[in-house]
Amino acid sequence: MTDNDPDLVLSSLSTGLPGVTSSLGSSMVEAACVCLSDVGHESGVTLFLEGDFEKQMKIIFDGVDDQARRAWADEQFCTEFGAYCISLLLAVRLTPLTVIERSRKGTGFDFWLGDGTEPLFTKKARMEISGIRRGNPTSIKSRLRKKKIQVTPTDGTLPAHISIVEFGKPKAIFEAK
């Protein structure tokens, strides 16, 4: 996918990235499809991107069946993994970096962007991802504020990219810190 490509094709994550296996990538894609379908969107819906990059792009995604809905019945969990999908695709699209490393964090994963020149997490930027199934401008701003506080750059903190995905509009805020 290149920056000239106007569409965000979710299924492209199913092939995986250096730090995401194809099976996890496919699961994230499925979660994002459930989130988008659940709020009534169809493939081709416009994603409004704000933050460091102000643009619009169409999201191309497949429909979901009842089995997928049942597998992703936990809304919070599904929204988190759906946000991973959109955010990682945006990271690859909008930065010269790719997802190179991952670690376990709480009930999910932590993704790290880099160019692969250093091992593990050295000289890599963390992805701070947050998902909202259906929010209002206040809740999105409040989530962004919270994420910014979490990643305020000071001595001893790590470089990071913040990505907040709201599926209702749908909208994404992507900022490098």
Add this chain to the structure above:
Amino acid sequence: MKDVVDLHTKAMDLAEQAFVSKLHSDFIGFSKLSLEAFQFEKAAADLLINSTDEPNRSVLHRSAASLAIDCKEWREAERLITRALSGEPPVEIAEELRDLLQVVYFDRHLELKGIKLDNTELQFSLAGKAVSHGTVQSRFVIDRLKSTETLFLRTIERKQNRPFREKGKAEKNLTDHVNLYLSVPRAASFAVTLRLGEPTNQLFLPGLNYKENVIDEVITCFDLFNKSEDEQLKERIKDPSYYTNFVALAKSIAPDGENIDLVGLTALSGSEIRTVKLTRRTKSIALFNPLHISIQEENKFIVVKGRLEYADSRKNKAPTIKLNDEEHKKAYTIQVPDGMMSDIVKPLWEEAVEIEGHLVGKNKIKMSDIRKIEA
């Protein structure tokens, strides 16, 4: 470093497989793969035990500790977290390690540890920034306990097939016997035992095996709510007013993610201990299915802030409240959905609140959510 990278890569591949197994309800596969992933990640972390290579050291320890928690290896998780914190982790990793430590202790505190519950009792535990060992800022616990008491009362009314009571208090002969008693708080994260009063005369509660069913029903509904099993929860709570009321009360008990991270409920069901770790965040819980909102309504979505000043729930009228937005010198008439006036809106009387809803006329809003603005 190559050994560390190889071990970590194996661990993460297994952790991803474990995640996919869980997603497909293969819990045996999840446990087996999580344990293998944990062993590889711990081996990777062990190789950096005396290293100052950050963030690698702390991130690998945090990752291994998260996997240890999946495997219920609490002591290993505690050891890994404290080992990571004893080094020089980056600020945000240190913060996440502390949060993880809280999860470890909270899970331990969900266990009863010698406390003997009977079938009319429930252990209620809280953890988060507002909680220290055995103490909690009162406002974060009192509101939740009040909501829990109301939820018990509503559950009993529902199980007795009484129509939903939109206004007024519950019958005295019911409240007399459904008082909630609190034990002395225990030094866990923060834990108390809630005990329902024993009805002296079962005739007050016809059709309800009180001792066996009430707490079990509450735990089951919380479990479905926490798993977002909305359809199953609706199947269990068929009356829409009772359903809305349950979700709104459960939302008010759920963790806010800022001051309270975890709310735990532990109870006996027969001889079996049942535990629900409520992790859904208040802000992520929608009271109403967005699909029921038309596109026209969606375009009129509005959030207003102000003081709750007037309520009208007279018979034959849709319940309404007035919200006075002092900052913008505006007053709104708010339509309140069934099931919310008495237990959710009324306790917020004269409080500063934020209301979400849809404009259905000039300064008239169909409410979809309400929350108190914390000072």
